[in-house]
Amino acid sequence: MSSRSRVQEPIGRPRQQFSRKHLIMEIYKSLSTADIVSVDFEGPEIAVYVKNPKFLLESEGIVKDLARRLRKRIVVRTHPQSRKSREYTVKFIRENVPADVGIVDIQFDDVLGEVRVVADKPGKLMGRGKTFRSLVLAETGWRLEVYRKPLLQSGLLDSVLRHLQRHAEERRKALRDIGERIFRDMLIGTRYARIVGLGSFGEVGRSAILVDTGESRVLLDAGLSPSGYGPDSYPFYWSPEFRVDELDAVVISHAHLDHVGTLPILFKYGFRGPVYATPPTRDIMIIVLRDLMNLMRREQGEPPFDARDIEKVLTRVITVGYNTVTDVAPDIKMTFINAGHILGSSMVHLHIGQGLYNILYTADFKFYRIKDDKSTRLLPPADYSFQRIEALIMEATYGAKETQPRDQAEAELVELVNKVYKRGGKILIPVMAVGRGQEILVVLNEAMRQGKIPEIPIYVDGMVYEVTAVYTNYPELLVKPIRDRILKEGDNPFEGPTTVYVTDHERRDEAMYSDKPSIILSTSGMMNGGPILEYFKYMAGDPRNALVFVSYQAPGTLGRRIQSGEKEVELEVDGELRRVKVELEVVSIEGFTGHSTRGELLSFIRRLQPKPRNVVLNHGEPAAVASLAHSIKSGWSKLGFETPPIIEAPENLEGVRLFPRNLKMKMALQHS
Ligand SMILES: [Zn+2]
Numbered sequence: 001m002s003s004r005s006r007v008q009e010p011i012g013r014p015r016q017q018f019s020r021k022h023l024i025m026e027i028y029k030s031l032s033t034a035d036i037v038s039v040d041f042e043g044p045e046i047a048v049y050v051k052n053p054k055f056l057l058e059s060e061g062i063v064k065d066l067a068r069r070l071r072k073r074i075v076v077r078t079h080p081q082s083r084k085s086r087e088y089t090v091k092f093i094r095e096n097v098p099a100d101v102g103i104v105d106i107q108f109d110d111v112l113g114e115v116r117v118v119a120d121k122p123g124k125l126m127g128r129g130k131t132f133r134s135l136v137l138a139e140t141g142w143r144l145e146v147y148r149k150p151l152l153q154s155g156l157l158d159s160v161l162r163h164l165q166r167h168a169e170e171r172r173k174a175l176r177d178i179g180e181r182i183f184r185d186m187l188i189g190t191r192y193a194r195i196v197g198l199g200s201f202g203e204v205g206r207s208a209i210l211v212d213t214g215e216s217r218v219l220l221d222a223g224l225s226p227s228g229y230g231p232d233s234y235p236f237y238w239s240p241e242f243r244v245d246e247l248d249a250v251v252i253s254h255a256h257l258d259h260v261g262t263l264p265i266l267f268k269y270g271f272r273g274p275v276y277a278t279p280p281t282r283d284i285m286i287i288v289l290r291d292l293m294n295l296m297r298r299e300q301g302e303p304p305f306d307a308r309d310i311e312k313v314l315t316r317v318i319t320v321g322y323n324t325v326t327d328v329a330p331d332i333k334m335t336f337i338n339a340g341h342i343l344g345s346s347m348v349h350l351h352i353g354q355g356l357y358n359i360l361y362t363a364d365f366k367f368y369r370i371k372d373d374k375s376t377r378l379l380p381p382a383d384y385s386f387q388r389i390e391a392l393i394m395e396a397t398y399g400a401k402e403t404q405p406r407d408q409a410e411a412e413l414v415e416l417v418n419k420v421y422k423r424g425g426k427i428l429i430p431v432m433a434v435g436r437g438q439e440i441l442v443v444l445n446e447a448m449r450q451g452k453i454p455e456i457p458i459y460v461d462g463m464v465y466e467v468t469a470v471y472t473n474y475p476e477l478l479v480k481p482i483r484d485r486i487l488k489e490g491d492n493p494f495e496g497p498t499t500v501y502v503t504d505h506e507r508r509d510e511a512m513y514s515d516k517p518s519i520i521l522s523t524s525g526m527m528n529g530g531p532i533l534e535y536f537k538y539m540a541g542d543p544r545n546a547l548v549f550v551s552y553q554a555p556g557t558l559g560r561r562i563q564s565g566e567k568e569v570e571l572e573v574d575g576e577l578r579r580v581k582v583e584l585e586v587v588s589i590e591g592f593t594g595h596s597t598r599g600e601l602l603s604f605i606r607r608l609q610p611k612p613r614n615v616v617l618n619h620g621e622p623a624a625v626a627s628l629a630h631s632i633k634s635g636w637s638k639l640g641f642e643t644p645p646i647i648e649a650p651e652n653l654e655g656v657r658l659f660p661r662n663l664k665m666k667m668a669l670q671h672s
């Protein structure tokens with residue numbers, strides 16, 4: 001062994017990488033019977049267009065084998081010219097589907113060659129299974145996808161789908177450009193793996209991490225800090241190593257604004273690459289970005305991006321489901337893994353340099369033990385088993401203190417509702433449109449169903465409705481009891497007998513001015529804008545009322561100030577600043593958090609397989625990060641590490657060289 005390899009981590013031996021030309025040759029050779037018209041690089045997929053639809057039916061096994069061998073995502077589609085007309089296809093489907101399936105809508109995706117049937121009872125169609133799909137494909141050249149009619153109708157969601165259809169041509173062109181870039185022959189190859197913290201290091205908010213390999217650059221998240229709307233709330237995009245035009249991809253972990261709020265700004269400043277997100281993250285982020293734009297317009301005049309920038313995002317979003325390995329750059333493969341935080345939320349696994357190095361970025365995640373869980377949760381906990389991880393980038397929001405268990409939090413909320421009801425007051429709960437809003441709604445409806453709380457109106461204001469509609473659109477991602485209620489019983493757990501979605505002024509007036517006890521859920525979750533402020537101004541002076549915090553309140557937000565005990569706050573009333581006395585009861589119930597508690601963070605590390613060599617902590621206030629770092633450092637062997645890991649907590653603008661690195665020097669510094 002040379003002296004160099006003892007101090008320097010040996011560079012792993014990368015697997016063979018196929019060149020572009022080689023890839024295309026292999027495809028033609030392996031699919032020689034397919035009557036191939038063209039082979040196109042479309043985003044992260046290699047699309048093979050064939051003349052004969054029957055080949056799609058017979059070739060599934062061959063294509064799978066080929067994809068595995070080349071380690072690429074390969075899809076075979078019929079060539080547009082061998083697809084029958086829309087009219088013919090609609091007629092064919094309607095004539096051959098049993099009447100009780102209840103077709104609601106039939107849509108076409110020209111880019112993917114898909115015909116999408118939305119039905120009341122899609123199970124009946126799926127029951128006929130492959131045969132009906134094959135029949136449609138063989139007869140019309142279109143690939144059939146069946147969807148359930150959503151329980152709640154969302155105008156915004158419909159407009160997303162319509163946009164994608166209307167801009168099919170533009171989208172196809174964007175996918176080709178992106179594909180050309182992903183499948184380029186490498187210029188210099190992977191030189192190293194390093195990350196630069198652009199935001200969310202030593203703080204909660206404006207998450208953004210640049211991953212750099214020398215050959216390529218990927219941005220993980222593009223968040224906005226909840227403390228404001230100006231450049232101080234953006235990640236450090238003006239850092240010299242961050243260049244929008246050199247970026248290969250943006251990967252969005254989930255649709256909270258502190259992870260996605262500045263994404264349109266990147267497009268405004270010239271980014272034209274792909275944005276990777278899970279399908280629910282795409283839907284929700286378009287909703288919250290539009291909401292953010294309107295909020296900024298009301299609060300500070302011209303927002304830093306407009307509707308066209310959001311449309312650019314939409315045109316370039318590439319959706320990827322959980323556990324699907326996808327090329328995002330010539331030397332980076334990305335996989336989304338369930339994070340259990342909100343619908344569609346993901347941890348991001350990056351496989352760098354054909355086997356050189358692996359990073360797991362948890363982003364916001366919820367880890368809990370299913371075994372002893374008696375709560376009304378919506379989402380399954382984060383996954384923790386992987387093939388390889390050398391570096392773990394982990395959130396530390398609750399790294400400092402333990403929070404109560406979820407079932408205790410539910411009991412506390414039930415007790416509070418009863419107490420406030422008896423004294424004739426109203427309960428105001430600030431919720432984020434995404435996540436806590438849906439969780440609390442289900443908890444309250446369930447408590448009412450079981451007779452634990454009285455049947456009083458539950459008003460839901462702000463963007464919660466639209467996002468809840470998205471939740472009902474992906475029942476397969478929810479925990480089994482909730483999923484079964486939606487799929488088997490046709491029941492809507494988000495809508496109880498007294499739920500009122502506030503969609504117009506009359507309902508808001510009713511929610512605000514009615515003197516009967518009620519519960520009001522409203523955005524924004526940290527009281528830094530949105531309808532919650534109107535309710536608060538009206539309710540703050542009555543000690544019978546209660547304000548209940550159920551999620552993290554960031555420093556600098558109004559929510560945090562009231563939570564920490566401020567008894568008087570300045571707010572705009574009828575166009576002028578007035579002092580508002582806080583006389584209602586203020587309660588914090590932390591056990592509803594979508595983040596892992598301190599104990600859950602540590603047990604995630606204990607369960608995590610395999611053990612990483614580097615642990616980088618972010619997404620936490622300095623005290624939380626320091627406390628968690630200390631616990632890992634002193635408890636590494638109890639947490640299952642064979643050797644002490646290198647623990648790092650960089651600040652924003654600092655970079656960490658992850659690979660290759662001088663371990664001897666690092667270890668000497670860390671554990672001296
Ligand atoms: Zn989040």
Ligand SMILES: [Zn+2]
Nearest residue numbers: 256258259364
């Ligand atoms: Zn976050």
